[in-house]
Amino acid sequence: MNARHLINYTLHLADNALVLGHRNSEWTGHGPILEQDIALSNIALDLIGQARYLYQYAARLMNAGPAGPGGPVAGVAGTPVTEDQLGYLRDSWDFRNCLLVEQANGDWGTTVMRQMLFSAWQYYFYRELQGSRDGELSAIAEKSLKEVTYHLRWSGEWVIRLGDGTEESHARMEKALDQLWIYTGELFLPADYEQSLAPLGIAVDVAQMQPLWAARVQEILKEATLVIPPSVAQKGGKQGRHTEQLGYLLAEMQFLQRAYPGCEW
């Protein structure tokens, strides 16, 4: 097995969770009502927790072997890579998250739509990954699945409530769906590291997972009286080619460690 593929795969999953966790945390203190502010902050916390397990695992993998040329991250020469370096010191082309999670929050409707589309993916994804032959990934999947079940229920209910709500909320949800739908195709297009690890029983075959996701999402959108737009798949995030949104996010998230390297409190 190619060690770099496993590192990249683990980083891809970690970046997905961290970037959406950070996006959601932007709502903390700004939610429409206190209870929903708390709900989204809790979801952010779950995602950042999942990201930490994955970054810790990626760091262990990187420290265990000689970093190949062009490897995913350069630690400070001679010192071990840490989870913090992976989150705070890589630049946007090193991030392997899908484009969907980095999209700006927009209004509340856009945020819950993004969450529903991604939680539905993460739900079926983690369900499969539990069977991975990589014990570490399988354990993280088992742990995370319980949390994602809450996320999908919560976001699904919001999409229905607003889609099938007032004229204005319906229009906003339709707009949110139009904006975000083009980023969902990428979730099912395997990157090279997935293509290499799926036949070994380590990575999930995401293409095969697509019908399960589609059935669940269509069910929710139908109940929300929303119409799915024609699909055009934007891709590249999993290979480090991002929309401009990610740069702004990293600039804020990484500011402190960039300005005050190694700062702790």
Add this chain to the structure above:
Amino acid sequence: MESTKTIWSLLETVSDPEVPVLSVVDLGIVRDVRLVDGHPEIVITPTYSGCPAMDVIRMNIRMVLLEHGYTDIKLSTVLSPAWTTDWMSEKGKQQLKAYGIAPPTPVPIVCDLGLFQHNEAIACPHCGSYHTTRISEFGSTACKALYRCEDCREPFDYFKCH
């Protein structure tokens, strides 16, 4: 084997900083305790992935063991099998209730994907009434949901099934 017992009883004194009435043992997160050549090895599992209490708990476990003369303490974390509220002790559930937090119900009712499910019937920890309403599935910490009692009108936390 004299001493894993001692360690277990020391762990009984380490509480969850967010729910101080509950020890880490009663919470069900201590998965294994071993002694190797007199040095403790403790395996714990997190409640929720992002629970910020875990780092504090790890530090407090270490502190209490150091205070009692143990050295070279090994603390490791396992994720599988994933923590469940089923592992909370009966004593822990009683203590939660006395503290004003409704303990998890023995049978998880709302743990699947169904949308807009009926609320679980949760008894108010203050007056015992089942005439309660869920305000939010997410509460002040990841492990709790927010409820209100329709009889005594008090809001309360419910330590939700997981």
